[in-house]
Amino acid sequence: MQIKRRLKLPDPVRINRYKRVPELGPKLLFFSGGTALNGISRTLKAYTHNSAHLITPFDSGGSSAILRQAFDMPAIGDVRSRLMALADESLLGHPEVYQLFSHRLPKTASHTTLRHELAGLVGGSHPLIAAVPMPMRGLIQNQFHYFALAMPEDFDLRGASLGNLILAGGYLNNNRELDPIVFLFSKLVNTLGHVTVSTNEKLHLAARLEDGRIIVGQHMMTGKEVDPITSPIIDVFLTTSLDSMEPVDVPFPLRRQDLVLEADLICYPPGSFFSSVLANLLPRGVGRTIAENGNPKVYVPSLGTDPxxxxxxPTQAVERLISQLKKDAGASTPTSQLLNFIVADTCFADYLDIGILKDHKIELVALPLARKNEPGKYDSQKLVDVLLSLT
Known part of the structure; x- marks a missing residue:
């Protein structure tokens, strides 16, 4: 059964209702990755504690690369970042745990000094771990212990996030499964939402370029660690390693399917288009599951430059999104089952081809959503208000 209603954007009545009882707030689901959505997530948790965030575990750059090389594991940095963005930072939460998980080791300290600091975290003498009450302290120390046991002698601890080390230790401590330690981590920081990875597999992202090249590794696409790509990306796929160019098929886990099916709204949010958004749609079954959910699907394009x-x-990006979804859902699947709205700032909307959107029966919601002093970024409050109003 389908029920239609008139929308008011933003809808102050609906927004205020959610703010009064965020525990009963709507289930917004985001296919996300990276840090682009963290500010929006911090705003969102004041209105709902039921949002779900599917994060890509394919990062191959920065500190995630160091952990992946040392332990042959999925990337966890973006998961940790989103868990912290959604953490309860009030006195009702666990501020001492939040402080511990947010801390980074010094970038300029010596190898010996950092090993000594890690030993203090394992043994419980470090001030940050000592401030955590039992039994939580013991649980966290156990993850540090497993990390320290498995850590290679030449592992570089400079600038390491303690939250990442805890997740890595928990991954090794739980038969190389991410779900148990992500669940424990979320409980320790009292995450006001549900965060999980799109797949537990330790895979890498590859891209096929228009000039015929194939590049492997998310870090090769983002323009942060290597020069930006100069040829358009045709499509992306998953591989087993940075040395492989062979696509690998991976199923979308049943637990993630349930999150998608139960969502009141599905959002393809701002962020790196291929490595954050489309990468989440690669596991087999994602597009089909999205099509089975009859609630609104929204694409929010990034406002800034995306390498x-x-x-x-922008219009071609919309068509790439639809094409990726139909690869799994089926070419005959109506676009209305995969994407209904594009929500964007009024200035960005001028770059979209309205005729093509009408052909796809996609409605454009163009509102002043950019920050006043940073037009390349969304005003988190304004965007959250619109998304809540669409539920």
Whole structure:
């Protein structure tokens, strides 16, 4: 059964209702990755504690690369970042745990000094771990212990996030499964939402470029650690290692399917288009599951420059999104089952081809959503208000 209603954007009545009782707030689901959505997540948790965030575990750069090389594991940095963004930072939460998980080791300290600091975290003498009450302290120390046991002698601890070390230790301590330690981590920081990875598999992201090249590794696409790509990305796929160019098929886990099916709204949010958004849609079954959910699906394009969209127009990005979803859901699947709205700032909306959107029966919601002093970024409050109003 379908029920239609008139929308008011933003809808102050609906927004205020959610703010009064966020525990009963709507289930907004985000296919996300990276840090682009963290500010929006911090705003969102004041209105609902039921949002779900599917995070890509394919990062191959920065501190995630160091952990992946040392332990042959999925990337966990973006998961940790989103868990912290959704953590309860009030006195009702666990501020001492939040402080511990947010801390980074000094970048300039010596190898010996950092090993000594890690030993203090394992043994419980470090001030940050000592401030955590039992039994939580013991649980956290146990993860540090497993990390320290498995850590290679030449592992570089400079600038390491303690939250990442805890997740890595928990991964090794739980038969190389991410779900148990992510669940424990979320309980320790009292995460006001549900955060999980799109797949537990330790895979890498590869891209096929228009000029015929194939590049492997998320870090090769984002323009942060290597020069930005100069040829448009045709499509992306998953591989087993940075040395492989062979696509690998991986199923979308049943527990993630349930999150998608139960969502009141599905959002393809701002962030790196291919490595954050489309990468989440690669596991087999994602598109089909999205099509089975009859609630609104919303695409929120990034306002700033995205190196991954080199040579690709905003309208072409929309068509790439639809094409990726139909690869799994089926070419005959109506676009209305996969994407209903594009929510964007009024200035960005001028770059979209309204005729093509009408052909796809996609409605454009153009509102002043950019920050006043940073037009390349969304005002978190304004965007959250619109998303809540669509539920």
């Amino acid at each position: 991954e969209l080199t040579g690709i127009s």
